[in-house]
Amino acid sequence: MRAHRALWLAIPAVLLGASLSAGPAHADPIGGTGWTLAFSDEFSGTAVDTAKWNYRTDVKAYSAQRPENVSVADGLLNINLKQETYAGKSFTGGGLVSKQSLRYGYYETRAKINDGVGWHSAFWLMSGDGSTTLSPTARTEIDGFEIDSTSSPAALATNHSGVHTWKGNGSAASYNPGSTYNTGLDLRQWHVYGIDWAETSVKFYVDGVLKYTAPYTPSQWTHDYLNIWLTTIGYGTSPNPAFLPSAVQFDYIRYWQKDYYVDNDGPAAYGYSETGTWYDSTLTGWTYASPTRYAACGSAGNTATWRPNLRSAGTYQVYVYTLVYANSDANARYDIAGSTTYVNGTTGSSGWVSLGSFTLPAGTSTAVKLTSSGTGCARADAVKFVQV
Structure with missing residues (x-):
């Protein structure tokens, strides 16, 4: 279903950016302002919250993963590690995978790794539901920590962090920056791990x-x-x-958001709408395989609107992704917060174009509106709101 063919207000809150499971407020995680807690689990109940989580249930390497190995008690998530015969394996592990999928922001957990040999513990991000390691939708993997347990305390100071790219169905792509480093810490003790994921870097x-x-x-x-x-x-x-049974423990998981992207397709299309006559374009937008739209060429008055759900009021630099092409609109009009900008889509190169800096309220009252001039084909892809 195309988001621009439905009322954006009917899109579920999980995609609007209204928190599916936000917990209590916490201070800005890594400095700056504008961070808003958007997803969290403090593991304060007596059982896994299955409204938030799927269980990891794949069979891989030396273990099968079982929901029975995952429990919540005393404010902690416990992943129990066992020697038992199950699904053709002699050992069982487990884990949780969030049902909500997220994008740019700051992710944080506090974790305590098991002692013993032969276990791979991880706090990571990738598309999937836990039923298989690499789903057909897997493209980006971000590893906050990957820790391989051994009987050597020196080895239990070692962590790997990085990015892996995939082509789907387990086929690796070529871009895989990462680092394996000695933390100088005993990772069998409690430590806090953070992932700051932005459009141009992951810290x-x-x-x-x-x-x-x-x-x-x-x-x-x-x-x-x-x-x-x-x-x-x-x-x-x-x-x-000899080290079993054992357990890996997580104290909490939290995700903060600051910047907002509204696209014409996919999960980020929650606030996108059109009037007039628009068509699918063969031109790719700001990210891989991102479809774009174009208005009837030579026709004035067609509109495309991007309306974010801003979690916090603040000052935002607003950008529109402009698709430069010979027959694009030479005088496309963009309106936001009483300000008008005209963009010539026939010169230069495709990319983000700033519409300016604006003080914007929280909620859904802000919109960027594109109106076609009739001189060529107006093209619509994405708008981003970067809090400054």
């Missing part, structure tokens, strides 16, 4: 200290919506039964 933190920055320039596999994974599986070497 990785341990206990508030920046450990690695992965370049994240626009490419053919980036910018999709991802689920949060908190998981442990038998991997690398066969688990040592």
Whole structure:
């Protein structure tokens, strides 16, 4: 279903940006202002909140993953690690995968890794529901921490953070920046891990200290919506039964958002609408395989509107992605907050064009409206609101 063919107000709150599961307010996580807690689980109940989470249930390497191994008690998520025969494996692990998929922002968890040999624990982001490691929709994987447990305390200070790209169905792509580093910490103790994911970089933190920055320039596999994974599986070497049963624990998971993207397709199309006559274009937009739209060429008065759901009031730099093409609109009009900007889509190169800086209220009252001039074909893709 195309979002521009339905009333955007009918889109579920999970895609609008209204929190599906926001918890209590927390301070801005990594400095600056404008961060709003948009998803969280403090694991304060007595059972997994299945409205928020799927279980990881795949079979991989040395273990099968079981929902029975995952529990919530005393304010903690526990992933129990066992020696038992199940689904053709001699060991079982488990984990949770968020039902809500998210994009740019700051993700944080506090975790305590198990002692013992043969387990791979991770706090990571990738499209999927936990039934398989790599779903057909998997394009971007962001690893906040990947820790392989061994009986060596020195090895249990080692973490890997980075980005992997995929072509779907487990076929790897070529862009995979990452770093394996000694944290100088005993990761069997409690530590805080953060992922600051933006359009051009991913920054990785341990206990508030920046450990690695992965370049994240626009490419053919980036910018999709991802689920949060908190998981442990038998991997690398066969688990040592002498250390079992054991458990990996998570204290909380939190996601803050600051910037907002509204597209003409996919989950980010929650606030997109059109009037007049529009068609699908063969021109790709700001991200891989992103379809774009164009108004009837030579016809004035067609409109496309992008309306974000801003979680907080503030000052935002607003950009529209302009598609430059020989027959694009040479005088496309953009209106926002009483300001008008005209953009010539026939010269220069495609990319983000600033419409200016605006003080905007929280909620859905703000809109960017494109109106075709009739001189060529007005083209619509995406608008972003970057809080400054």
